[in-house]
Amino acid sequence: MGLGLEGYVLKYHLRGEQNADHMLLHRVAFITGAAGALGRAVALQFARDGVKYIAGLDVSQSGLSETARLLRAEAPDVEFLPVTADMSDEEQIQGAFKQVVDKFGRIDYAVNNAAIASPFVTTGDADTADFDRVQRINLKGTWFCEREELRQMMKQKPLVVKRGPPSVFYSLSD
Numbered sequence: 001m002g003l004g005l006e007g008y009v010l011k012y013h014l015r016g017e018q019n020a021d022h023m024l025l026h027r028v029a030f031i032t033g034a035a036g037a038l039g040r041a042v043a044l045q046f047a048r049d050g051v052k053y054i055a056g057l058d059v060s061q062s063g064l065s066e067t068a069r070l071l072r073a074e075a076p077d078v079e080f081l082p083v084t085a086d087m088s089d090e091e092q093i094q095g096a097f098k099q100v101v102d103k104f105g106r107i108d109y110a111v112n113n114a115a116i117a118s119p120f121v122t123t124g125d126a127d128t129a130d131f132d133r134v135q136r137i138n139l140k141g142t143w144f145c146e147r148e149e150l151r152q153m154m155k156q157k158p159l160v161v162k163r164g165p166p167s168v169f170y171s172l173s174d
């Protein structure tokens, strides 16, 4: 499948480091919504671009298993850490990031991709509970993840690269 605009932006960042490909091997990518269509495509693209360590977070354990299967088939050298957690739960997210850092030691690329869609109704017909759910996951949940990513990126030693940024932080939003 195509990666869409977001994927191309991400690819642009990765291509910016093509003279330092060997550094990618030691880099860690973290993706939310890694069981979904775009998150899975981003994980596979990271693997194609030579990133060796990939952590994928999602509420869907079975979806993460499928992402792991596809990665194993296409890039058997990649280490994939599936993390089942609900983004809207602060404690689960803190635990999830601890798992990632305990396993891989750092986070270099963060792609905050997971989100849910609100029901397709006009605002006049919209329900407050649906509005709250979307805000809790898409806004607050994304922020919980961003905050942990930035905390980790700010405290880790940057990798030396010839070109391009030492870390990439990227959030999707509708």
Ligand SMILES: NC(=O)c1ccc[n+]([C@@H]2O[C@H](COP(=O)([O-])OP(=O)(O)OC[C@H]3O[C@@H](n4cnc5c(N)ncnc54)[C@H](O)[C@@H]3O)[C@@H](O)[C@H]2O)c1
Residues within 6 Å of the ligand: 004, 032, 033, 034, 035, 036, 037, 038, 039, 057, 058, 059, 060, 063, 085, 086, 087, 088, 113, 114, 115, 116, 117, 137, 141, 172, 173, 174
């Ligand atoms: N696919 C498109 O054409 C398109 C276009 C524009 C924007 N987007 C946006 O891109 C993002 C991903 O799109 P997609 O098509 O891959 O969607 P998707 O529904 O296939 O994937 C979203 C993933 O997020 C996960 N998720 C939902 N709630 C969660 C929670 N509370 N905690 C953790 N994970 C949770 C789901 O389990 C799912 O695997 C979304 O933000 C979407 O709105 C997609």
